[in-house]
Amino acid sequence: MKIMRSAALLGVAKKVYDEARKPHNHAKIKSAVDQVKARRSGTGKKR
Secondary structure (H helix, E strand, O other): HHHHHHHHHHHHHHHHHHHHHOOOHHHHHHHHHHHHHHOOOOOOOOO
């Protein structure tokens, strides 16, 4: 079963990698990363 799970995870990782290499997705990825960075450094409050 572990081999099947590893193969599935590898397939998903390859798909994500292939999509990230497409030029029209670069802007989407960059904006998502910027949003996360802004959210993490936003208020400065600790919960």
